[in-house]
Each structure stands twice: as C-alpha cells, then as structure tokens.
Amino acid sequence: MAHRKPDNDYVDGGGDIENDGTGSDASSFLEAREPLLNLKSRTNTSSQIAIVGAKVYPIESLDYEMIETDLFKQDWRSRKMVQIFQYIYLKWTLALLIGLCTGLVGFLNNLAVENIAGYKLVITSNLMSNNKYLPAFAAFAGINVVLAISAGALCAYVAPAAAGSGIPEVKAYLNGIDAHSILAPSTLFVKIFGSILAVSAGLVVGKEGPMVHTGACIANLLGQGGSRKYGLTWQWLRYFKNDRDRRDLITCGAAAGVAAAFRAPVGGVLFALEEAATWWRSALLWRTFFTTAITTVVLRGLINFCRGGNCGLFGQGGLIMFDMHSSIPTYTNADLLAVVLIGVVGGLLGSLYNFFVDKVLRIYTLVNERGPSYRILLVTVISLLTSCFAYGLPWFSKCIPCPRGMEKKCPKIGHSGILHCQPGHYNDLASLFLNTSDDAIRNLFSSAKRNELEISTLIIFFTGTYFLGIVTYGIAVPSGLFIPVILAGATYGRLVGRLLGSLSTLDLGLFSVLGAASFLGGTMRMTVSLCVILLELTNNLLMLPLIMLVLLISKTVADGFNRGIYDQIVKMKGLPYLEAHAESYMKHLAAGDVCSCPLITFSGIEKVANIMHALEMTGHNGFPVVDEPPFTDAPELCGLVLRSHLLVLLNRKKFTKNRAVCGGQALRMFDSFDFAKPGLGKGLKVGDLDLTADEMEMYVDLHPITNSSPYMVVETMSLAKAAILFRQLALRHLCVIPKTPGRNPVVGILTRHDFMPEHVLGLYPELIHHK
Numbered sequence: 001m002a003h004r005k006p007d008n009d010y011v012d013g014g015g016d017i018e019n020d021g022t023g024s025d026a027s028s029f030l031e032a033r034e035p036l037l038n039l040k041s042r043t044n045t046s047s048q049i050a051i052v053g054a055k056v057y058p059i060e061s062l063d064y065e066m067i068e069t070d071l072f073k074q075d076w077r078s079r080k081m082v083q084i085f086q087y088i089y090l091k092w093t094l095a096l097l098i099g100l101c102t103g104l105v106g107f108l109n110n111l112a113v114e115n116i117a118g119y120k121l122v123i124t125s126n127l128m129s130n131n132k133y134l135p136a137f138a139a140f141a142g143i144n145v146v147l148a149i150s151a152g153a154l155c156a157y158v159a160p161a162a163a164g165s166g167i168p169e170v171k172a173y174l175n176g177i178d179a180h181s182i183l184a185p186s187t188l189f190v191k192i193f194g195s196i197l198a199v200s201a202g203l204v205v206g207k208e209g210p211m212v213h214t215g216a217c218i219a220n221l222l223g224q225g226g227s228r229k230y231g232l233t234w235q236w237l238r239y240f241k242n243d244r245d246r247r248d249l250i251t252c253g254a255a256a257g258v259a260a261a262f263r264a265p266v267g268g269v270l271f272a273l274e275e276a277a278t279w280w281r282s283a284l285l286w287r288t289f290f291t292t293a294i295t296t297v298v299l300r301g302l303i304n305f306c307r308g309g310n311c312g313l314f315g316q317g318g319l320i321m322f323d324m325h326s327s328i329p330t331y332t333n334a335d336l337l338a339v340v341l342i343g344v345v346g347g348l349l350g351s352l353y354n355f356f357v358d359k360v361l362r363i364y365t366l367v368n369e370r371g372p373s374y375r376i377l378l379v380t381v382i383s384l385l386t387s388c389f390a391y392g393l394p395w396f397s398k399c400i401p402c403p404r405g406m407e408k409k410c411p412k413i414g415h416s417g418i419l420h421c422q423p424g425h426y427n428d429l430a431s432l433f434l435n436t437s438d439d440a441i442r443n444l445f446s447s448a449k450r451n452e453l454e455i456s457t458l459i460i461f462f463t464g465t466y467f468l469g470i471v472t473y474g475i476a477v478p479s480g481l482f483i484p485v486i487l488a489g490a491t492y493g494r495l496v497g498r499l500l501g502s503l504s505t506l507d508l509g510l511f512s513v514l515g516a517a518s519f520l521g522g523t524m525r526m527t528v529s530l531c532v533i534l535l536e537l538t539n540n541l542l543m544l545p546l547i548m549l550v551l552l553i554s555k556t557v558a559d560g561f562n563r564g565i566y567d568q569i570v571k572m573k574g575l576p577y578l579e580a581h582a583e584s585y586m587k588h589l590a591a592g593d594v595c596s597c598p599l600i601t602f603s604g605i606e607k608v609a610n611i612m613h614a615l616e617m618t619g620h621n622g623f624p625v626v627d628e629p630p631f632t633d634a635p636e637l638c639g640l641v642l643r644s645h646l647l648v649l650l651n652r653k654k655f656t657k658n659r660a661v662c663g664g665q666a667l668r669m670f671d672s673f674d675f676a677k678p679g680l681g682k683g684l685k686v687g688d689l690d691l692t693a694d695e696m697e698m699y700v701d702l703h704p705i706t707n708s709s710p711y712m713v714v715e716t717m718s719l720a721k722a723a724i725l726f727r728q729l730a731l732r733h734l735c736v737i738p739k740t741p742g743r744n745p746v747v748g749i750l751t752r753h754d755f756m757p758e759h760v761l762g763l764y765p766e767l768i769h770h771k
Helices: 026-031 070-078 081-129 133-158 167-175 185-200 208-222 235-240 243-262 265-276 282-306 333-368 372-396 437-445 455-472 482-503 508-524 528-538 541-559 565-572 584-588 608-617 643-652 663-669 719-728 757-763 765-770
Strands: 049-052 055-061 177-179 600-603 605-607 622-627 636-642 699-701 712-714 734-737 748-750
Touching: 049 177, 081 133, 081 185, 081 208, 081 235, 081 243, 081 282, 133 185, 133 372, 167 177, 167 208, 167 243, 167 265, 167 565, 185 208, 208 243, 208 482, 235 243, 243 265, 243 282, 243 528, 265 282, 265 528, 333 372, 333 455, 333 482, 333 508, 333 541, 333 565, 372 455, 437 482, 437 508, 455 482, 482 508, 508 528, 508 541, 508 565, 528 541, 584 719, 584 757, 584 765, 600 605, 600 608, 605 608, 608 643, 608 699, 622 643, 636 643, 636 734, 719 734, 757 765
Parallel strands: 600 622, 712 734
Antiparallel strands: 049 055, 055 177, 605 699, 622 636, 734 748
8 A cells, every 4th residue: 555645535524624735816826836735745635514404414425426336337247138128118107106106105295285284274274263362363373383393303303404495415426525314214204294284384495496306316216226225136226226227217206396396397307407417318218207207197196086075174275276268368569578577586585595595504513413302493583573473463464355246255275365354355464474375376377367466465474474484484394396486476476466566468467477477487497497397387378488587587597696595505515515616716727736635546456454444444445456566577566446445345355475476266256246336325344344364364356346447637627627527428537648668657636525626725725715
C-alpha cells in the first residue's frame, strides 16, 4: 500500500484546508502555480452528512458506472440469449408491477383521505346545524390534532426520512446520492399512512409530492434483486443487484407517482424527465411511459368501481380531477395583457413563497434536531393553528343567497357551506376552508357563476393558504407542495378575474387555472411537465397557448430572484447535488488543483494487513490499484477497486502466502454476483471481518475485482470540463493522471465532493469574486 494522492468519498470529513494562494488576483495566482499538483497535503472537509426528511444522516455516492472487472467481463461474455431475454423480460415485468402497485396505493390514498376527511366534516357540519358551535370546533380541531399527531409520531419514531415532500430526496438519489432509509420499506410505510393522516387532518399539504416518493420506494423495493432472508433468491432477480438498474426503476416509480397523484400519465413522464432524473435515454422513456399508462389504467378501473357508491364518501373521482371541458377560452388582445399580468405577479409571488419557505425550513430544522418530542409538538401547534384558521375565518364572512336554480345544491361542492346561514343561503368562505383540498380547488375552478365566491372571500382565503402553506411545509409529516401552491394560485387567479370584471372576456374558472399555473411556475420553475399536467387535470386542450405563456413568464420573472423550490431544499438539506452546468470559477482551475492528498493506492497483489489498515483508517470507497516491478517494468495503473468488493474478497479468505498472480483461480472461485450490491445497505462492514494474525500477513490478488477501465482525465483538464464529464457519465470516481511521464501513474481521484463550492472556494478563496 502506498500513500500518494486523494480519494475523498468519505463517510466523515476532517482536517483543515491548507491554501497555497498568496495573491488576490485569480489570474496572477494561477500563473504563479508551478508545478501543477506540487502542493501541501489537502483534505476535503465538505460535509458528508445531509438532512433526509426530518433527520440528519450520513451520505455517500452511488455506483452508476458499469464496473468492468474480470469477473464482470467473464459473466457478461458467457451470457446466453435466453439469459439476455430473461433480463429484458424482467425489466418490463418490474415496470408493470411498479405501475400496478403505485396505482393501487394512489387509489387507496384518495379513498382513505376522502372518507376520513369527509366523515370529519360531516360530524362538524351536523353539530353546527344544531347550533352547537363550540362542540363542533372541539370535534373539528380534536380530530385534526389526533390525525396530525399520529402522522408526526410515525415520522418522528418510525421513519424520519419520510417527512416532507420526498421529491428533493428522490431527485438527489437519481443524481447519485444515497442516504440511510431514503427509500427503505419503513419509509414507504410511513409515507403512505403518514400522508393519509396529514392530508385528512386538514393541514395545508398535498399528497402529490409524497406519492412521487412512494412510487420511488415501491420501485426500489421491487428492484432489490431478491432477498436471502425471505427466500427470494430466484436467479432472474439477481440481475438487478446494481445501482444502475435500480436508478432506472426508481425513475419509473417517480413518474408513476405523479401519474397516480394527478391522473396525468404523460405529465408523469415529463416530470421525471424535466425535474427528477439526471440521466435519461430513449429506452427509459418507453418503460416510464408504459409504467404511467399501467398506473392510469388501474386508477380508471378502481374509480369506475367506486362510482356505484361502493367506496363510502369517496369523491366524484374520474381520470380528470378538475374537469373544465365546458369552458371554451376565447380571448382578445386585451385578455392577453391580463394573462401577462397574471404571469408576472405569479412569478413574483412564487419567488417570495420560496424565500419564506427556505427561511421557515431553516428554523424548523433547528426544532427537529432537538428530538422526536419537539417534532410532534411543532406538528401539534401547526395543526391547532390550521384548525383555528379553517373554523374561525368563515365566521367573518357573511351569508349570501344560493345561485338561482341551485338552491338544492348549495353550495355546489362540499359539506360545510351552511355555516350559521339560513335556508337558501351559504357561506362561501366555509365552502373553501371547511372542505377537502380537492373540493376547494373544484370550487375555485368552477365556471358556473361569476359571483359564487366574493372578492373579500378570495382575499382572505388567498392570505390564509399562502401563510399556512409556508408555515406547514417542513414539519415532521409527509407533505407535498403542489396542492398548497395550486390552492393559493387558483385563488389569486380568480381574484384577478373578479377585479378585472367586464374588462376581460375570459372565464373565471380559466383565470383560476392560469393563476395556479403562474404560481406553480414561480415556485417550482418547471414548464413542459407542469403545462401537460394542468391540461390533463382540466381536460381542456384549448387552454394550451395561455398556460404556456403564463408558465414561461412566471418562470422567467421568478428566476431573477431565486432558484426553484426543490433546488433550494436540496441545497438547504446539504445534499451534494451536481448541477447540469459548471460554475464560472471552475474555468480558472485544472482537475488536479482540487484533489485531496495523500492518495492511498494498493499494489495489484497486496498484503492483507495493508488493506485492512486502509479500510479501518479511512472511509474511502475507491482505491487505485498500481502494478509495480517485478510484475511490470514500471509503475502502471491497473484500475480502481471498490471498498465493497474488497470486503467481500477479504471475507472469503482466498489468500496466498506468497505474492503471486492467481487471477485464473479467482475467476473459478468467484462469481460476479458474489460482488453484487446487496439491497437496503445490508453489505459487509469492516467490523464483520474476522481475520487471524497469520491471515493478516498473507497476500491477495486484487486484479480479478479491479475495474480495469475506470474513467480518467489528464491533470491539466479544466475543472469545469471535468465537472460536466463527471455528471454526464454518472461517475462516482474520476481518476486524474499525470500529463508528463516518469511520475506516479495516478495523481488523484475526483469525487462529487471535490466539485462542491465549499471545497473549491475553501482551497482558493481568491476565486470567490468569479462565482
């Protein structure tokens, strides 16, 4: 074993960064740096932990790269056509199962929410009808608090990783970042039931974000590659014991989650492409579309079953959530000015929403770090606050007569519009606050009557949902952002329509849809996927030009102030996410300038004690293997060996007393699947190894398990170019080799942490003004 230069995919960081810069001017500083890499010992101190859900966990990178070891090549070349067919067939079978399971979970989620929240509102409405207003509030708030505490307790004690939306975590996973329990079965369980309880509790949260996480968890569970513990060791399943295939399945699961939440199969595919996935290819597009189609078919069949009254208080249902097919948009040039105004203001409000959510999340993080009891206390406070808003604010709204001809259906949708009103009248604010989120959105999207919702009602409801949406996101319950944003945006859009009055010929329901689109664009910064999702939600293709215009304007305006909400959350959580573009200051550095050192390398035939020492003393996950004389004429880079493969090799104890090449024997003793990645992080640890003193003095041949074709860049390549290459190839390790001969064959290793701003700018603070 030799100490040369770095691999810094650590579990824990440490050490102070030493900076060799002497000047403040970046160009003169870089010109004076000579020779390249002739620097002092440097250690990467970027954080190796991140917030997942409501708890801090250690993180590490995923191995999306194809590891071409001798064992892998032997297995790949020996596969027969029938085995290749089995692999392809299983891919599509798993995509089918993901679609089926996600569609079923999405239906059960809606069924449970509609019934729990519906019976809660029926009880409240019945008490109010009998003038028992205080008992009605006690029942309403009490049920909400019990449901919210139940959801908070599940997240606090069973699976903290299930708290929040889950979309930032899924997005980070597909970028190559893994963390404890991010897609575990316990997280799936809590995500499903916690989301049902939180939404039923009346909190201003949605079930759409959690459904994306749920779909990803289902895909991960199905793609574990079998389990020896439960006897699922069918030979076909082992083909998926790698991060690369699991990544594709999880992408399908995330798309299926959107399809299940919005009944939007095409929108689900585009969401995965535009927002979730980092790497995409045409074959994955087909499987993702197939998965979302299956999800939609399952939902359609189950919803048709419920239309016969077999599902209790389950809502109107249908493939389209908010049907606006009856609204035919005809607009003039003056109407386009109103649409532009909605887009501009929506972008401003969306960016402001992101700003406040970021601040609130940072405060809640401090509370959540104090322990489970504080998380549950915060959930209780927010639940009581929401209940007071929902029950108390409608009392400040006057009763208005029901629309003519609709006295028997007053209000149009909902259970609680009769708050302290005489027959033939209704409380329009109660029909929004004392209702499920889906029904409230239907009321806002309604095109029946222009004056169904008063201007004062819309102002109060917009202020309430805007505020509650900000303070609710971040508590320890599964919570999505789509529905709160749609609620606030639809209210704002309808308010604009009411204020414009006869100046615009557009329908009020259309104004609501455009308001929701502008708010979504201003917060989430997606365009194509949101456009299609909204069209699938409303079942009105004629709105396409207006929705496109609003989304483009709102996104452009909001981008001038801050980033999208999910990008902000990823950064706030400390996840080392690799962006699609390189930072400008990276153009002033070479790849070798940010490598940490000393680098630990192994010989092709290494002493067991040296390997054990390196594994115990470092958290590195990749080690260069260098062949040296007498096995080669000069030091030669053989490849890269992974920590997990070393642990399996040492655990099997196939050692020799002398330094001798025994690659052929190893190919007969091992199978490539012996080194496959186990599911759910159940791999070997250093503490699991039991080696005697005699075994520690023996040797082991590393060639059969060494990736003989790792990706390499020359040390003079610009850091910007290396960063783009690293991301596009989905790498975990990138070897840096010398430009001139006669030096060590490898001078460093780049991992994702070496591209993080805190590391690069920590080494070279002179470049901060180039950021």
